[in-house]
Amino acid sequence: MPYAFGAAGGSNPPLIPDVLLTVSTTWSPPYKVKALVRCFGGGGSGAATNTSYYQYTTMGGTGGGAGEHAGSILELDPSITYTIVAGSGGDRRYSANHNDNKAGYAGGTTSFSGSGITTITANGGAGGGFLAMPTVGTVYNLAGGAGGSGGAGALYRHTGGAGGAVLKPVIANNNFNNALSTGGGAVGLYGTGFAGGAISFVSLNQIAFASGGGGVNGAGGVCNNSSAGRHWSWGGGAFGPGGPGDLGSAGFQPWITGDTTGSTVPPGAFVLPDSDVWEATNNFWPSKVMDRVNHTMSASTATMAPPGTGGCGRYNTVIAHGLGTGATLFGGGGAFASSIHGGTQDPRFCMGGKLGGGGGASGGNHWSSSYFRWSGYGGDGGVVIEMLERVL
Amino acid sequence: MSRIDVTKDGVVNTISSSIEFARTVFPVADGYSHAEAVSDEPVAAVLTLEEGSLLEERKWRDLELKDSDWIVQIPDHPQRAAYITYRAALRAWPATSDFPATRPVLGE
Numbered sequence: 001m002p003y004a005f006g007a008a009g010g011s012n013p014p015l016i017p018d019v020l021l022t023v024s025t026t027w028s029p030p031y032k033v034k035a036l037v038r039c040f041g042g043g044g045s046g047a048a049t050n051t052s053y054y055q056y057t058t059m060g061g062t063g064g065g066a067g068e069h070a071g072s073i074l075e076l077d078p079s080i081t082y083t084i085v086a087g088s089g090g091d092r093r094y095s096a097n098h099n100d101n102k103a104g105y106a107g108g109t110t111s112f113s114g115s116g117i118t119t120i121t122a123n124g125g126a127g128g129g130f131l132a133m134p135t136v137g138t139v140y141n142l143a144g145g146a147g148g149s150g151g152a153g154a155l156y157r158h159t160g161g162a163g164g165a166v167l168k169p170v171i172a173n174n175n176f177n178n179a180l181s182t183g184g185g186a187v188g189l190y191g192t193g194f195a196g197g198a199i200s201f202v203s204l205n206q207i208a209f210a211s212g213g214g215g216v217n218g219a220g221g222v223c224n225n226s227s228a229g230r231h232w233s234w235g236g237g238a239f240g241p242g243g244p245g246d247l248g249s250a251g252f253q254p255w256i257t258g259d260t261t262g263s264t265v266p267p268g269a270f271v272l273p274d275s276d277v278w279e280a281t282n283n284f285w286p287s288k289v290m291d292r293v294n295h296t297m298s299a300s301t302a303t304m305a306p307p308g309t310g311g312c313g314r315y316n317t318v319i320a321h322g323l324g325t326g327a328t329l330f331g332g333g334g335a336f337a338s339s340i341h342g343g344t345q346d347p348r349f350c351m352g353g354k355l356g357g358g359g360g361a362s363g364g365n366h367w368s369s370s371y372f373r374w375s376g377y378g379g380d381g382g383v384v385i386e387m388l389e390r391v392l
Numbered sequence: 393m394s395r396i397d398v399t400k401d402g403v404v405n406t407i408s409s410s411i412e413f414a415r416t417v418f419p420v421a422d423g424y425s426h427a428e429a430v431s432d433e434p435v436a437a438v439l440t441l442e443e444g445s446l447l448e449e450r451k452w453r454d455l456e457l458k459d460s461d462w463i464v465q466i467p468d469h470p471q472r473a474a475y476i477t478y479r480a481a482l483r484a485w486p487a488t489s490d491f492p493a494t495r496p497v498l499g500e
């Protein structure tokens with residue numbers, strides 16, 4: 001079902017509203033228009049891991065890559081039926097038992113085609129991966145799912161942000177029990193997309209690291225806390241990177257009215273990434289809802305995270321630490337991690353944002369096999385048709 | 393809207409589409425095949441949060457009993473009496489109104 005957005009460009013009226021299509025369908029304009037047609041591939045889903053305490057290992061799982069963003073300026077004719085194929089986001093993975101570890105799925109390819117135009121394609125992001133890191137003295141690296149790239153037929157193409165990486169953990173003790181999960185990548189609205197938060201692992205036991213997803217103007221926060229316990233980071237934002245949440249820095253989260261330092265816990269409610277709050281509003285593009293000078297949002301949306309925000313990393317419990325949000329449009333999903341005490345997950349927070357955000361990884365290391373885990377879906381791809389002017 | 397796997401030459405593209413639309417745009421005559429994408433998530437095995445909580449608390453109880461079993465076997469263990477009381481409370485816990493919200497606590 002296509003959604004129509006208000007506030008189309010400022011050309012001579014009448015000009016039909018911008019159109020968003022997130023399912024495969026056909027479409028024709030009511031009259032000839034010049035439009036910027038943007039295709040977004042589906043986001044890859046995150047990896048799901050589930051490790052027994054008695055395996056004595058450190059398990060890494062990474063977020064999925066965001067879908068590619070490809071666009072062209074086209075003249076669209078009412079006599080032509082255009083075909084939109086919407087790539088699906090990667091399905092989330094389900095880890096039912098100990099050692100039931102699964103890589104994420106890739107997102108699908110999105111395309112826009114029709115007679116007289118060059119077909120635009122935008123590829124989906126890759127799924128996140130997982131890696132056991134059991135051996136003392138070994139240096140491990142685990143890349144996040146790669147962002148979508150390699151599409152065709154477009155005026156421009158932006159590679160999606162990768163899932164967060166787990167970087168060079170040196171395992172110093174083979175009795176470690178750790179769960180390391182990274183957030184998904186964000187769609188590249190203005191260039192190559194930003195990645196989910198990286199984890200720089202330090203040699204500790206019984207920790208859980210969950211990094212935030214990427215935002216359209218900054219990566220998810222890095223998790224590199226050197227103290228024992230469970231740690232998380234903010235997702236990247238529409239105007240800057242996320243911060244290492246449990247060290248007191250929220251990163252630059254300008255949807256908090258009046259907060260220009262990024263030090264206040266966001267008041268915004270958790271926003272389901274598949275919410276229709278964006279329908280028929282002006283609030284689609286991050287650049288249209290943000291005040292770039294004062295770093296605040298327009299009044300109509302000040303109580304929620306803006307489009308382009310990465311999801312917050314979370315650990316051990318469904319209860320929010322702070323009031324971090326899930327991913328919004330284009331943003332990468334936050335990761336979930338639990339260590340020793342299990343914890344019950346709310347998998348909605350791992351979901352990648354609509355229009356190609358990568359899904360976050362989930363992982364646990366605990367006694368009980370009953371702590372099943374879900375990773376985050378990749379955000380579904382789609383096509384946005386921005387009306388530029390009517391062609392007379 | 394369904395998730396449809398469109399396959400050609402071994403390459404799968406998962407799209408958000410009806411199966412009919414997928415067949416129209418990607419014809420079998422051109423070498424495509426189509427199928428509803430299958431999730432690996434066994435719906436029947438997914439517990440509600442409440443069910444999951446009950447199961448988790450029982451697992452925790454069982455583990456506590458298992459891990460403290462050796463203590464009550466040692467006559468001169470300094471906390472033997474406390475553990476005997478604690479283990480009795482653990483065994484009785486699921487039948488009480490405290491289950492699953494309030495876990496038994498080891499006394500002095």
